[in-house]
Amino acid sequence: MRIGELASRTGVSVRSLRYYEEQGLLASTRSSSGQRHYTDDEVGRVTFIQRLYAAGLSSRTIAELLPCVDSPSMANSDAALERMAQERDRLSQHITELIRTRDALDGLMATNRAHRESLRTAMAG
Amino acid sequence: MRIGELASRTGVSVRSLRYYEEQGLLASTRSSSGQRHYTDDEVGRVTFIQRLYAAGLSSRTIAELLPCVDSPSMANSDAALERMAQERDRLSQHITELIRTRDALDGLMATNRAHRESLRTAMAG
DNA sequence: CTAGAACCTCACATGGATGTCAGAGGCAAG
């Protein structure tokens, strides 16, 4: 498929797909006229890249990890696997923090609702 | 306390504290010479602000929610409470996605470890 | 009093993914 279709299938802009290629995250075969062509596999790859971006990884970091996805080999395993474990832990810690934040918001909303309720009751009483 | 102390207590840069004030997130009393002074309460406020930033809220959004923190009143409750619920849901959804990403990383690491193991075994056998 | 640290304002820089525009070429349908 061409880049427009990949974009619409993944929900990622054409601009971003070209950027991913520039960053070495995504490969494409070029037609004789220079247009990029992709296989169906790239759809999953792009959504995975998006997932990693959403997890706060930078292009550079993603580029380091992706070879590990492509073909698990000894060459990748050593450095990249440790890097991945490190990013996993960072992410896990971040998740913990976000959950704490969500709890804080929940508490805040409860407080406000209670306050509103008490006001309403006072009015009625 | 003055701004430097608040900064070191919260781990937030002086620059950022001034920025928070500029965005209406943080108030300070000024000494006659114009220096900012804060109470101990502000420490918690700043860390909460940081927490919200980390949760992906913008200054503007945080500014909308903070009045709800300061004093739960009818005036805040209506709009801000709904906004808060909305942000809470967004955050919750994001957490879900991050957990999915963490799982993906775990799976990836497991695959790589297994592959490495099988290679090692093959070598030995 | 003085040196140095902390503070003030103003303003410009940065990073990183993405938006957007310009100018040109490619490709399918009428």
Place this chain on the structure above:
DNA sequence: CTTGCCTCTGACATCCATGTGAGGTTCTAG
């Protein structure tokens, strides 16, 4: 062939929290 849409490269714009530096004032310790 023409019309319209897609794609190409290249470059500049944007957002936004934060960094950084200049030039000046204030506070504190010796």
